[in-house]
Amino acid sequence: MKRDEIPPGTLSLLILKALSLHGPLHGYEMVNFIQQSSEDVLQVEEGSLYPALQRMLLKGWVTAEWGVTAGNRRARYYKLTAAGRKQLALELSQFQRVFGAIHRITQIA
């Protein structure tokens, strides 16, 4: 099946959304969640998640904590902060505004 690259700039929105739905996740879980929820349409270059996460850590949208996976391995879990929640709302409304506008234009017969 052909997978599409995610539009630039939306990766952090997807991560924030994933975290807000599922609570703390580690990187691998996030990628899987994004791919599965998009019914395998969206493809993330998996590694690019990590620079994005570092940026979000710096901005204070997420915090990271080491925990243990179901398979009993040490993994770093990311958790949404209050600032992250605010950022999610902001990015969502931005996305909807832009996407809605594009949608309206493309619907003009």
Next chain:
Amino acid sequence: MFLDESLRRIRMLLQGRHFQEELEEEMRLHREMRQQEYVARGETPEAAQRSANRRFGNPTNLREKSYRNWGWSWLESLMQDLRFGIRSMLRSPALTIVALLSLALGIGANTAIFSFIDTLMLRSLPVKDPSQLMFFGREGDSGITDDIASTTLYSYPFFREMQKRNNVFSDVAALMSMVNGVHGIIEGQDAMQPMRVQLVSGSYFPTLGVQAIQGRILTEADDNTEGDHPVVVVSYAWWKRALASDPAVLNRKLTLGTTTFDIVGVVPPEFFGTSVGEAPDMWAPMSMIRFVPPLWDGYKKNFWEGMYLIGRLKPGVSQEQATSNVNVLYQQIIRSFPDVDLSARNAGYLKRAHVDLTSMSKGLSSLRRRFSDPLRVLMGITSLVLLIACANIANLLLARSTARARELAVRQALGAGRLRIVRQLLTESLVLALTGGLLGIGLARIADRLLLRMISGGPDLVPLDVSINTHLLLFTFAVTVTTAILFGIIPAFRSTRLELTEALKDGRGSSSKGSSRSRLGKVLIVSQIALSLVLMVGAVLFIRTLVDLNNVDTGFNREGVLRLDIDSNVTGLKSEDPRMIAMFQEIEQRVSALPGVKAASFASFLFSQGSWNTSIRVVGQNLNDQVNVKHNVVGNAYIATMQIPLLAGRTFGPQDTATSHKVGIISERMAKDLFPAGVNPLGLHYYAGYTGTDPKPNEEIEVIGVVKDVKFGSLQERPQYIDYLPNPQHPWGYGTLGVRYTGDFDAVSRGVQLAIHSVNPRLPISHLGTLDEQVSRTLTYHRIVAQLSAFFGLLAVFLSCIGIYGLMSYMVGKRTNEIGIRIAIGASRASVRWLVLREIALLTAIGIAIGVPVTMASSRIVAAMLSGLHGADAASILASVVALLAVALLAGYLPARRAARVDPVVALRYE
């Protein structure tokens, strides 16, 4: 928000290694889980790992990207460059040591001189809004005058009128133009100690906006009635020193003269008064002027003018408005005094008088006036030295970049951008410069203390703050970075511009590119030599000036005279009191009777101690008020003590008493110019001072002797009009005693002190020394300039020699095989040596040719700044040229000898 972010950034930086490890582990886990997933789907472990890695992307890249997101990558690459720079510095220790040493000396000298320029000429007074403060007149005179039209010194009643009637100042303050040097006693202690008291009007502290840190400041309430406000405010330094920072300072008292004063406050540590370099110990209200020794009586006298005036401009008032208001009032106030003498002469003076308001923001300073020009000259000298040091280091780096050519070529071939390499090389220069700058600051600390001692010219240090401050650090940092750029940028660009294939080929090669590099080196050497010549000629001139001044004929014999000061004010007697006059004579007699003492006499002025001058009128002639005669009130044996040749007549004796007719001894020049030509001045009479229309016959002075001219105020001055008057007839509460002695100074000094205390045990004795020291102290600034310029001149020549040596060694190394061939085909060793030396001689000659006109021009500028300085003459220049040529050839001799010793077989086999 931003703050949180910065905090997280910094925390991340501190945990750098930990950060990398965590990221690494996290990414590894991710790939392994993906791999497991693929294996579970039935792929082989190898294939699973490959596809997991492919899906993940380039981990190194991602790690770097993650790291960059924290915004520290610039620091990372800077640290890399720095580490590399330090390593390459350590790799050539000789070069590094030479470079660091010359930088440290250059930067240290600049910092030290600048710290004096900063404290004397740049820093504002530590008071509220110093830019609003205006000084009445131009600083220069201090003392007391009765000149009706003085525009610098004012009387207290004048100050009060000005304060009341002006409408341009928010307040006006007065302060005595001199600090009263008093001996006082702290209550509860026995010993008298010197105290420096500044008399100020009550408005002084409020005008400046200075608050007390303990107790209170002086206010108008302390200055409203004369004589009943015995209070002082003390300086922080004095509180610390004399009272050991006693917290109960406000309960302490001290006695000045016969009056006990309460200490009512302490001012902040940074406040030193309004004169830079003069820090009084305490401030007393002007209302107490008659009770602080020397007990002046000037509170109510309209023409007793001894005060400086300061005003604080009202907001929005310009200097011009203030000046015109002040000058209108000046005329009105002086003319309104009932005792004003508006004779035609005075009216003329008054009409021409104009008060210039000058900025007071940096405070007053006689030190500033004396040392501004020398400091500027020294700053120029030290910057030239630093420039030479820069040229030197540039040359050394240039030579080293040849050695590194292959390294740089390899890096460029591997794809390093030229700018990246230039940045690397500049960082190396910066490392070098910063290290040199740090060493320089350390050196400047030592140099500052040395300079302060030199400027003080005596045992007591001038209270000047030359400690390290942000001003200074900024200056040093700017200088350091500038030097790094100066010496780093040319080698950096030069060494990155190369043809790769040439440089990568081994061997010394005979390629042409080497010559352009050594041409640059030669240009640097030539300019070093030119600058060195300027500095050397300067040093020679300064030293010759100093020697000449030291050899000036003073007219008196400066050797073999002990001098000391006593404070006769502690007796509480007026100077005209017969007991006071008798005390001085008693001391003179007892001291002269000591073994080893030939003569002893008090004098109001020994040498360069100020003056008391007035016009004179010779009886039978008209008053010539254009000339000023300096009066020196002395004891009977003064002429003998100083060994001033007596040309005619007699000196003073016991017959010249307070009641006998007045007599005087005049100087040769005074006799020649001011007395009728062709007439023997002995027996003629004159009046000292303006006597008005009705001179009293008993003030006539009869000339009883003529003596040779002497230097009075400075060694540079022309012959002065001087007369000597006996103390009983013109009582002077003087304190300076001169003793002509032979034998051991210490023994005589002990005897003299005992003799003084046998007359009055309470008399404080200070400033014990020799007349010779006192005279040579007046040459302080010439000596500083001469010593420092000699030091820097030598340093410059030394640096240039290192430069010549380095360049020549480099060129000999480059030409080894050429020299080998020359020797192989029969050139003599001598001719090879000459080959190298000729090059040096040529470079030096060019440098000198450029340097001579520069020297002439700059010596003219400097001569205008420093009085009494010789212009650059042929002898000084010739001496410098010869010396420079000699040391240049000496520096080149070693490389030349090495060239001459080249073994042709070795040299040619090397190829």
